[in-house]
Each structure stands twice: as structure tokens, then as C-alpha cells.
Amino acid sequence: xxxxxxxxxxxxxxxxxxxxxxxxxxxxxxxxxxxxxxxxxxxxxxxxxxxxxxxxxxxxxxxxxxxxxxxxxxxxxxxxxxxxxxxxxxxxxxxxxxxxxxxxxxxxxxxxxxxxxxxxxxxxxxxxxxxxxxxxxxxxxxxxxxxxxxxxxxxxxxxxxxxxxxxxxxxxxxxxxxxxxxxxxxxxxxxxxxxxxxxxxxxxxxxxxxxxxxxxxxxxxxxxxxxxxxxxxxxxxxxxxxxxxxxxxxxxxxxxxxxxxxxxxxxxxxxxxxxxxxxxxxxxxxxxxxxxxxxxxxxxxxxxxxxxxxxxxxxxxxxxxxxxxxxxxxxxxxxxxxxxxxxxxxxxxxxxxxxxxxxxxxxxxxxxxxxxxxxxxxxxxxxxxxxxxxxxxxxxxxxxxxxxxxxxxxxxxxxxxxxxxxxxxxxxxxxxxxxxxxxxxxx
Amino acid sequence: xxxxxxxxxxxxxxxxxxxxxxxxxxxxxxxxxxxxxxxxxxxxxxxxxxxxxxxxxxxxxxxxxxxxxxxxxxxxxxxxxxxxxxxxxxxxxxxxxxxxxxxxxxxxxxxxxxxxxxxxxxxxxxxxxxxxxxxxxxxxxxxxxxxxxxxxxxxxxxxxxxxxxxxxxxxxxxxxxxxxxxxxxxxxxxxxxxxxxx
Numbered sequence: 041x042x043x044x045x046x047x048x049x050x051x052x053x054x055x056x057x058x059x060x061x062x063x064x065x066x067x068x069x070x071x072x073x074x075x076x077x078x079x080x081x082x083x084x085x086x087x088x089x090x091x092x093x094x095x096x097x098x099x100x101x102x103x104x105x106x107x108x109x110x111x112x113x114x115x116x117x118x119x120x121x122x123x124x125x126x127x128x129x130x131x132x133x134x135x136x137x138x139x140x141x142x143x144x145x146x147x148x149x150x151x152x153x154x155x156x157x158x159x160x161x162x163x164x165x166x167x168x169x170x171x172x173x174x175x176x177x178x179x180x181x182x183x184x185x186x187x188x189x190x191x192x193x194x195x196x197x198x199x200x201x202x203x204x205x206x207x208x209x210x211x212x213x214x215x216x217x218x219x220x221x222x223x224x225x226x227x228x229x230x231x232x233x234x235x236x237x238x239x240x241x242x243x244x245x246x247x248x249x250x251x252x253x254x255x256x257x258x259x260x261x262x263x264x265x266x267x268x269x270x271x272x273x274x275x276x277x278x279x280x281x282x283x284x285x286x287x288x289x290x291x292x293x294x295x296x297x298x299x300x301x302x303x304x305x306x307x308x309x310x311x312x313x314x315x316x317x318x319x320x321x322x323x324x325x326x327x328x329x330x331x332x333x334x335x336x337x338x339x340x341x342x343x344x345x346x347x348x349x350x351x352x353x354x355x356x357x358x359x360x361x362x363x364x365x366x367x368x369x370x371x372x373x374x375x376x377x378x379x380x381x382x383x384x385x386x387x388x389x390x391x392x393x394x395x396x397x398x399x400x401x402x403x404x405x406x407x408x409x410x411x412x413x414x415x416x417x418x419x420x421x422x423x424x425x426x427x428x429x430x431x432x433x434x435x436x437x438x439x440x441x442x443x444x445x446x447x448x449x450x451x452x453x454x455x456x457x458x459x460x461x462x463x464x465x466x467x468x469x470x471x472x473x474x475x476x477x478x479x480x481x482x483x
Numbered sequence: 484x485x486x487x488x489x490x491x492x493x494x495x496x497x498x499x500x501x502x503x504x505x506x507x508x509x510x511x512x513x514x515x516x517x518x519x520x521x522x523x524x525x526x527x528x529x530x531x532x533x534x535x536x537x538x539x540x541x542x543x544x545x546x547x548x549x550x551x552x553x554x555x556x557x558x559x560x561x562x563x564x565x566x567x568x569x570x571x572x573x574x575x576x577x578x579x580x581x582x583x584x585x586x587x588x589x590x591x592x593x594x595x596x597x598x599x600x601x602x603x604x605x606x607x608x609x610x611x612x613x614x615x616x617x618x619x620x621x622x623x624x625x626x627x628x629x630x631x632x633x634x635x636x637x638x639x640x641x642x643x644x645x646x647x648x649x650x651x652x653x654x655x656x657x658x659x660x661x662x663x664x665x666x667x668x669x670x671x672x673x674x675x676x677x678x679x680x681x
Contacts, residue, residue: 087657088658088659090657091653091656091657091658092653092656092658094656094657095649095652095653095655095656095658098652098656099528099529099530099652100528101525101528115524115525117525190674191668191669191670191673191674192674193622196622223630223635224635224638226627227588227591227625227626227627227630227635227638227639227642228623228625228626228639228642229625230622230623230624230625231622231623232621232622232661232664232669232670232671232674233669234622234661234663234664234667234668234669234670234671234673235618235622235660235661235664236661236669237661238615238618238659238660238661238662239658239659239660240615240618240619240622240658240659240660240661243619243653243658244622247623251642254521257521258517258518258521258638260521261517261520261521262517263517263518263521263634263635263638264633264634264635265630265633265635266629266630266633266635273629274627274629275586275627277586278585278586278587278627279674355659
């Protein structure tokens with residue numbers, strides 16, 4: 041039985057923390073940070089974010105921490121909850137395909153929450169963000185695929201550890217205290233997949249951030265945790281079949297963060313090849329009303345995660361591959377408008393969803409799909425997508441990523457705001473403080 | 484089973500001197516200093532008080548201490564504690580006899596949901612707000628049997644109480660959750676009730 045998983049994991053974290061980020065890691069961190077900031081700002085005025093902010097107001101949780109896309113300043117706990125929720129709300133944040141973790145929202149929320157009180161320079165903040173993402177992903181790799189398959193929302197369950205690591209870096213925890221923080225965080229893991237399609241799904245990322253930050257605070261205040269919380273006596277074997285060797289592996293070579301991907305569409309990532317196929321098919325189909333049936337051959341995870349047949353609102357539509365195919369065919373695109381409450385309830389979309397059928401195929405790769413559209417009085421149209429846009433094989437370019445962020449930020453902060461945000465993220469590693477970045481994210 | 488558990492929240496209950504005594508004991512007990520230090524100014528709000536009362540209750544070895552702490556934090560009365568106990572017992576039954584042997588701490592897993600139920604009774608949440616309170620809490624049910632008899636045991640009890648109170652406040656403001664968070668295919672019982680060999 042392994043018994044040193046946590047000690048080695050923390051030693052690797054601290055070693056990475058004390059070394060400048062490798063160039064490729066720093067680039068991946070900047071891209072993830074820009075993407076999730078855009079997602080958080082874009083969701084700043086949604087009903088879910090308003091509801092969480094109203095709760096913070098009820099509790100009198102005002103403070104010094106800025107909230108992306110808003111004028112309010114909150115205390116660290118509620119700033120973390122709001123920012124993490126907003127970052128994950130539209131399902132437009134970063135995705136690590138192997139684990140299906142969205143690490144950016146939780147790591148961002150933890151770093152911003154502690155920014156005013158710890159006043160880090162830019163490099164320290166970027167490192168904290170990168171470490172927070174990487175810790176989630178490495179623990180996620182160790183518990184995949186069994187953990188997610190059992191029904192856990194891995195963004196929440198692993199998020200608490202990433203937030204604890206990010207916060208621990210900003211609070212200056214040494215390796216033993218970091219181990220305590222991880223042990224405390226292990227008692228507050230959260231996230232069940234039953235919540236998908238409700239406001240609670242994005243709340244998982246926010247609560248993971250707040251829980252991880254508080255765990256780091258408790259460790260800093262002197263609360264000890266039992267030895268080796270990431271080992272056989274900890275939480276991992278309770279909710280997964282862990283491979284501890286993944287935690288003991290040194291942080292050399294490629295980081296998992298470098299494998300993070302960015303979504304071109306605001307919905308569950310497994311449906312993205314379906315959307316690519318539907319958008320391509322829309323260009324070949326003159327009149328969508330002639331469509332009599334849509335067969336979607338896809339990876340089995342598509343019906344598992346995106347199986348809603350007739351979603352009633354935009355949040356549910358994000359978990360409906362039939363909806364994704366329908367709007368792709370009807371609108372020729374799949375942006376935020378296509379996943380709005382209005383489009384979710386539209387009669388033409390509902391009609392086409394009704395005619396769509398998911399055909400899971402174990403031989404179909406996760407980033408591939410085939411769409412066959414039957415039409416009355418015309419030949420069927422078939423489109424095969426080998427690799428979805430935004431997948432590891434077809435990552436968004438820096439320019440595509442910027443355009444995505446611009447579309448998210450502009451309606452909230454105005455024209456030119458995304459350029460200012462991107463410049464602040466680009467210059468973060470050499471910035472003496474977070475002033476330019478924080479100025480760029482708030483309303 | 485979800486509907487039966489939701490129905491327990493607002494049923495009329497008989498006076499319970501035991502629940503009243505538990506509330507008084509928790510209100511009078513000293514919370515953990517380390518948790519108070521980490522909370523800072525947040526110690527004064529209802530969620531912070533729930534966390535502190537939860538750590539204090541841990542020393543008293545009360546059954547379903549998270550319920551008592553949540554009600555105390557909201558200045559609620561003994562009837563909410565009694566309703567919370569009923570929810571806790573029902574959720575515990577749903578989690579099955581092997582839940583603790585699998586590694587979970589029943590006092591904090593079922594306790595989180597029951598604390599939320601008790602908070603919903605104090606705040607008079609009904610209908611969708613009550614259902615979402617239970618959903619927001621259920622997805623956060625956590626805590627480990629392995630930390631029993633360590634300093635972390637009190638902190639995780641406080642976390643359960645605070646999460647329960649917070650779930651009710653979030654739901655009151657319109658945060659939505661799963662339609663069937665307890666019995667759904669990827670909900671509380673499906674994930675935390677062991678079915679195979681341990």
C-alpha cells in the first residue's frame with residue numbers, strides 16, 4: 041500500500057512553485073486564464089449569478105475582492121463562490137478532455153479571492169492559477185475514469201484541491217501545511233452529476249473554490265489533518281478507484297494544463313463534433329422544414345451526458361445534443377443565443393429536436409461524430425467530423441480564442457474591453473501587481 | 484422517497500424538551516478557536532455562526548449536531564430541530580447500512596441535507612425553494628469517517644451545518660438544483676449508498 045502520496049504530491053507542488061513556469065506551461069496558463077475570465081465576465085448578468093450575489097448581499101458579505109463583470113466587491117468567500125459560478129455557468133470555460141475537468145473557474149476564483157489581502161505580483165498570481173489547475177488535473181487523472189463514471193462532477197470534487205493549492209501558494213503554506221490544507225479540503229468535496237442542467241452545476245465550481253480557500257486558511261491557522269489525505273486512508277478510494285502512482289509522479293515534462301482545451305460552443309464538450317457536423321450540414325440544406333429525421337452517430341458519452349430530449353431552458357439546453365444539432369442545422373451557428381431560454385423554447389427548435397435520434401457507437405472517438413439528415417423528397421445529407429473544433433487535434437488559435445473572449449466581454453464591459461483584458465493577461469508574468477488585470481475585469 | 488423526505492420538513496411536531504436542550508447546549512458551547520480565526524469577520528453572519536456552532540456541537544457528542552447548529556445559527560426553535568432529525572434519519576436510511584463502512588461520515592453527509600431541511604423550516608421555504616434547498620445541500624454532502632477523533636472532525640461538522648444554512652439562503656434567492664437530487668440516477672443515494680462489496 042502506498043503511504044506517501046500526499047507528501048510527494050506536495051513536494052512536487054512546492055518544487056514547481058519555486059521554479060519559474062516553463063514557457064509552454066505559462067502560455068497554457070495565460071490562455072486558460074483569458075478564456076475563463078471571458079466566460080466569467082460574459083455570465084456576469086445571468087439569473088444564476090444575480091441569485092448568488094443576492095445571497096451574498098443578504099449576508100452582508102461586501103468586501104475588497106472585485107467580481108468579474110460587476111461593480112460589487114465582496115469578501116473572499118463570496119467572491120470565490122460568485123466568480124467560480126460565473127466562470128462555469130455557460131459551460132464555455134476550459135476543458136481537460138481526459139478527465140472532463142473544467143479547472144479554470146475554480147482556480148481563477150481562488151486566486152482573485154485572495155488577491156487583495158495577499159497582493160501578489162503578476163508572476164505569483166499566474167503561478168498560483170497554474171498550480172491550482174494542475175493540482176486538480178493530476179488528482180483527476182488519478183481517479184479517472186472511475187470517479188466520473190460513478191456520477192461525480194469531477195470539476196467540483198477535484199476543484200477543492202486545486203483551490204487549496206492555489207490559495208496555499210498565495211498564503212505561503214509550506215509542504216506540510218499544504219498537506220493539511222488538502223486533508224481539510226478532502227472533507228468538503230462536492231458535486232453530483234444529477235445537478236447538470238440546473239444552476240447548481242456551475243455553483244459546484246464556486247463552492248469548490250470557497251471550500252479550498254477556507255481549507256488553506258484553516259491550515260494556515262494551525263488546524264492539522266490526518267496523514268496522507270490523498271493516500272489509501274483518504275477520500276480518493278471512497279469515491280473512485282485511484283491510481284496513486286499518478287500523484288507521486290514528478291511535475292516534469294508536459295503538464296496536464298497544457299492539454300486544456302477551449303470550447304467554441306457554450307455547451308457540454310462531448311456534443312461539439314455534433315455541432316460541427318450540424319453547422320456544416322446546414323450549408324448543404326436549403327430548407328430546414330424539409331428535414332424528416334436526424335440521425336446522430338456519436339460516442340456513448342453523448343447520450344450519457346447530453347441526453348436531454350426536450351430541454352425547457354438554456355441551462356438544460358446545454359445538456360441536450362439534440363438541441364445542439366437542431367440549432368446548428370437551423371441557425372448555422374451555436375453561440376450563446378442558440379443556448380438561450382428563448383431558443384430552448386422555440387417551436388422550430390423543438391420540432392427538430394423531436395426528429396433527432398442519438399445513436400451511440402463505442403467505435404466513435406470522443407471528438408468525432410456523423411450526422412445524417414433525411415429530407416422529404418430530397419437526397420439525405422451526411423456529414424462526418426473527424427475532430428471537433430477546439431479538440432486537442434484542432435485547438436483554437438490565439439486569434440480564435442481572442443474573438444471568442446471579445447464576443448463574451450463586449451456586451452458586458454463594452455467595445456475594446458477584451459483587448460484591454462488580453463493585454464493584462466499577456467503582461468501578467470512581468471506585472472508588479474494585479475492592478476491592470478483587476479481594472480480590466482470589473483464593470 | 485424524495486417526496487416523503489420533502490414532506491417531513493414542515494410536518495407538525497410535538498414539543499421536544501430534548502431538542503430544546505440540545506439547542507441551548509450548542510448556543511452555550513465554545514466553538515473551535517482555529518475555525519473562528521480562519522473565518523475572521525465572516526464569523527458573525529448566519530453561515531459563519533453555523534460553522535462555529537457546528538464545531539462547538541462536536542464536543543458535545545450530540546446526534547445530528549449539524550442540524551442543531553444550523554437551527555441555532557438562524558435563531559430557530561426546537562420544532563425545526565425535530566423536523567431536521569426526521570429528515571436526517573430518512574436520509575440515513577437512503578444512504579444504507581454500509582455508507583459509513585465505505586468511508587463517509589453519516590453525521591456530515593446526511594447531516595448536511597438535514598441541516599438544510601431544518602434551515603428551510605426556519606425560513607419557511609416551501610415548494611420549489613424547498614426542493615432546491617435539498618438539492619443544493621445534497622450535491623455537497625461530504626465528510627469522512629476517517630477523521631473521527633481528530634481535530635478535523637469538528638471542522639467538518641461545522642462545514643456541514645454551514646452548507647445546510649447556505650443552501651437554504653441560496654434557494655430562497657432562486658438558485659435551482661436537480662429535480663430529484665436524492666433518488667436521481669446520479670444523485671445522492673446513487674453515489675453514496677454502497678451497493679457492491681466494500
